[in-house]
Structures are given as structure tokens and as C-alpha cells.
Amino acid sequence: MDFARFRTLADAYGGDVTRWPAADHDMARAFAAAHAVWAQPCLADAAALDALLRQSVVAPPARALRERITVAAPQTPALHRAWRWLVGAGIGGVLTAACAAGVFTGVAVAPLALAEGYANGQNDPANDAARFLREPIDVTEG
Amino acid sequence: MKERVADPDEALVLLAGRGDQAAVRALVAGKLPRLLALARRMLGDSAEVEDVAQEAFIKAWRFAPRWRPGEAKFDTWLHRVALNLCYDRLRRRKRISGEPPPDQVDEGPAPDRGLYARDVGRRVGLALAALPDRQREAIVLCHYQELGNIEAADLMGVSVEALESLLSRGRRALRGALADLAAGV
Numbered sequence: 001m002d003f004a005r006f007r008t009l010a011d012a013y014g015g016d017v018t019r020w021p022a023a024d025h026d027m028a029r030a031f032a033a034a035h036a037v038w039a040q041p042c043l044a045d046a047a048a049l050d051a052l053l054r055q056s057v058v059a060p061p062a063r064a065l066r067e068r069i070t071v072a073a074p075q076t077p078a079l080h081r082a083w084r085w086l087v088g089a090g091i092g093g094v095l096t097a098a099c100a101a102g103v104f105t106g107v108a109v110a111p112l113a114l115a116e117g118y119a120n121g122q123n124d125p126a127n128d129a130a131r132f133l134r135e136p137i138d139v140t141e142g
Numbered sequence: 143m144k145e146r147v148a149d150p151d152e153a154l155v156l157l158a159g160r161g162d163q164a165a166v167r168a169l170v171a172g173k174l175p176r177l178l179a180l181a182r183r184m185l186g187d188s189a190e191v192e193d194v195a196q197e198a199f200i201k202a203w204r205f206a207p208r209w210r211p212g213e214a215k216f217d218t219w220l221h222r223v224a225l226n227l228c229y230d231r232l233r234r235r236k237r238i239s240g241e242p243p244p245d246q247v248d249e250g251p252a253p254d255r256g257l258y259a260r261d262v263g264r265r266v267g268l269a270l271a272a273l274p275d276r277q278r279e280a281i282v283l284c285h286y287q288e289l290g291n292i293e294a295a296d297l298m299g300v301s302v303e304a305l306e307s308l309l310s311r312g313r314r315a316l317r318g319a320l321a322d323l324a325a326g327v
Contacts, residue, residue, distance in 0.1 A: 012309035056266035058179040076161030
């Protein structure tokens with residue numbers, strides 16, 4: 001370590017020797033102790049700029065950004081299985097609901113239709129029997 | 143034979159690659175503020191900053207399942223990805239504006255810029271933004287991201303001596319640009 005190297009390191013890395021390359025720490029400290037009158041102003045000058053640079057702070061990440069990034073991450077197989085199960089359950093649910101709706105329609109609407117048919121005589125089993133008896137049996141064939 | 147790189151993030155990256163959501167959250171909590179700060183200081187106050195951070199993480203998520211422990215530090219790799227994304231945008235800006243990149247910005251103290259003195263942080267941000275890209279990158283990596291000199295030089299693809307030269311010139315330019323503030327700190 002000499003004056004030029006000490007100055008180069010302070011100019012590059014700032015006034016805090018602990019932030020200089022690790023290999024230079026011990027020599028730099030020894031040099032600063034041995035040449036304090038020259039070295040301390042050199043470090044203080046660099047430290048003044050360090051202090052200014054520290055005034056530049058960046059706001060923490062927005063929650064929405066954190067969430068967008070987290071959601072884009074790989075999913076565990078378990079989560080995939082859960083997702084597939086949910087999708088399957090969803091499709092099953094739709095089919096079940098469709099069947100239930102069909103059964104409901106059958107149960108709720110058919111009697112009404114039958115009842116309507118009964119009312120005008122179209123669906124009355126008794127009428128069918130009577131029609132069967134009224135119509136002549138064709139015996140010429142066979 | 144290449145030496146195995148010790149990486150404090152190795153276990154988290156491997157877990158995240160397998161979809162462990164706690165590891166994902168830990169990596170986001172630990173790395174996102176650093177990436178955002180890197181992009182902010184490289185690009186200035188721009189909507190592109192969040193895009194860079196998000197894109198870098200999406201690349202990391204794609205890469206995590208194939209991460210090979212011991213080859214590189216995840217933090218360094220993530221910095222490289224983010225820096226590449228920043229440089230893509232800086233090049234695009236220069237293409238659009240048609241301006242050549244500034245090769246030296248050392249304006250020195252100027253009394254008429256005293257109106258900015260109320261907001262030192264903003265002044266520092268402006269002075270950083272005015273630096274040539276490589277000087278700014280060197281200062282951002284070493285001073286703000288607190289990377290070691292060998293790691294920073296490796297990231298920038300330069301020798302340690304070249305890194306020190308970029309740092310010295312960058313700091314000299316900043317000292318000149320912020321000279322009117324130095325006495326008040």
C-alpha cells in the first residue's frame with residue numbers, strides 16, 4: 001500500500017475501509033494509522049460523497065407488483081392437483097347441476113304437461129283404451 | 143475444474159423451482175427490493191422499472207426448476223438478467239431519441255441548480271442519471287447493491303482495475319455535480 005493506491009481505493013470505493021476489497025483491509029488500516037494526517041482527510045472527503053449518495057433511497061415495491069410476481073411463480077404438484085381437482089369438481093358440478101335441472105324439469109314440468117293433456121283429453125289413458133276398443137281390428141291380413 | 147460457488151440462496155431457489163410457495167415469497171421479499179432499486183437507479187423514475195423487475199423474476203421462475211447449484215450465485219445471475227433488461231431499454235431510448243450516449247458528464251457545481259437543493263435525494267438521483275451508463279452501473283453495483291469488486295467486475299465483463307477506474311470517474315463526476323450540497327451533509 002502506498003499513497004497512490006490508498007487514494008485510488010478511496011476514490012473508487014469511498015471513505016469506509018470496510019467496503020474496500022477484503023484483501024486491502026489490513027494494509028489500508030495500517031497505512032491510515034501510519035499516515036493519519038494525510039489519510040484521514042482523504043477518507044473524510046470520500047465519506048462526504050458516500051453520505052450524499054445515501055440520501056438517494058428507492059421506495060419499497062408496491063404490493064400489486066409483489067403479487068404479480070408471486071402469482072407467476074411455479075406451482076407445487078400438490079397445488080396443480082388441487083387446481084385439477086377444482087376444475088374437475090367444477091365440470092362435475094356443472095354436469096350434476098345440468099342433470100339436476102333436467103330431473104327437476106321432468107318432475108316439475110311433465111306433470112303439468114300431462115295435466116294439461118288430461119284436461120283436453122289428449123293424454124288420458126282412459127281415452128287411449130276407449131280409442132283402442134272403438135277402432136276395428138283388421139283381420140284380412142295374416 | 144471450476145470451483146463450486148457458495149450461494150446463500152441455493153436452497154430457496156431449488157425449493158421455488160419445485161413450486162414451494164414459502165420459498166417463492168422469501169425470494170420475492172429478499173430480492174425484489176434490490177432489483178427494483180437496481181432498475182430505478184439505472185433507468186430513473188420510469189414505468190419501465192417495474193417491468194424490468196417483473197420480467198427478471200419471470201425469467202427466474204422459468205429457470206429455477208433447472209437451476210444448477212454451485213455454478214453461479216442466484217443474486218448475481220438475477221442482477222445480470224435485470225441489467226440486460228435495463229440496457230435493452232436504455233438502447234431503445236437512445237434509438238428513439240437519436241441521441242448518442244453521453245460519454246462524460248462532469249458539469250461541476252452550478253449555482254443556478256440550487257433550486258434542487260431542498261431535495262438532496264432527488265439531486266443525487268439526477269446526478270446519477272446524468273452519468274455515462276457504465277459509470278452509473280459500476281456505482282450502482284458497488285455502492286448501492288453492495289456487490290464485491292470481483293463480483294461487480296465479473297458482472298460488467300471488465301477487469302477489477304477497469305471497474306475501479308469507472309468507479310473513480312463516476313464518483314468524481316458526482317462530487318462535482320453535488321459539490322454545492324457536500325457542505326450541508
